[in-house]
Amino acid sequence: MARFFKASHPIFLCFILLCCFHVSLINCSEFEVGGHDGWVVPKSKDNEDIYNQWASQNRFKVNDTVRFKYEKDSVLVVSEEEYERCKSSRPLFFSNNGDTVFKFDRPGTFFFISGVSGHCTRGQKLIIKVLNVEEPAAPSPQSADDTAQTPRAKSGVAEMSPPSFTTWTFFVVSLFGLVYA
Template sequence: MASLSVGVACVLLVLCMVVPSLAAVYTVGDTSGWTTGIDYSTWTEGKTFKVGDTLVFKYPTFHTVDEVSSSDYSTCTVGNAIRSDNSGSTTVTLKAAGTHYFICGVVGHCGNGMKLAVKVESSSSTTATTTTTNPDFSYSSSNRSSFAAYFITWVALIVILVINVSLWQEF
């Protein structure tokens, strides 16, 4: 029974280390999504974005998610996107520290506030750099929070199974 207790303690220790290290998933604009009429600078307030976090843009397909340079962001210049998507669901993993800029490429939408600047901190204890790098656009609907839920569920089921098997062996 002592070896079982040690095994359970090890599993719980691993869970305690894995779960906090999982990156956050942010739905841009929360329930409103990526649309006009939202103040995205207010939306970012109080949020700490780290390398590895994910932004999920949900929007009607007449909008776009364009990754742009700082100057194109400031002037709402469309047509120079580094990357662009209009699928209606764009997932961007923030892979580097620095500020990342996104606008809607539909003429007039950026000028009406449909733009987002995200300051990303390093996920380690080192100071974040100020260079801007390109995040990868992803079109999958999977995210890390789903992985965490499945992982924890499977680990819990395995622990329960191990406990039950060891209890049956004692009889």
């Protein structure tokens, strides 16, 4: 066993480094619009703003995705004016396949509506504000509380910030110490 380990240590070391580097870069989430109900017309007038209430409780970043699950409907990304009118003849994005994933490729405001006549006016519309991805700054006590109150999406991917130079140096030195000991 020790002979195999010494013979393959460069391969093993490269594998470990690549795995650590890959995990450190994963920093995006997928949000499911409408939860278990999916992208549907709100059931009552009281729920007309249900999608915007949901969006305001989440924090969206560049490279995050939103998943729309629906039947016999569609999803359109439109301008603010078209969002207000609930009508678009030239949407920026259109899908009607029943399971649509939309990736945020830039920061800014995105406007979504249903393409089925009457659905948008009954509340099947959504505004999402996407933040720019920035290096995390040292949080002040108040901003740390604000961040704790803003839930992120449930995803199977751990959200991690990239490791610092000191962390990488310690990791590499430790590995070399184990390999050559």
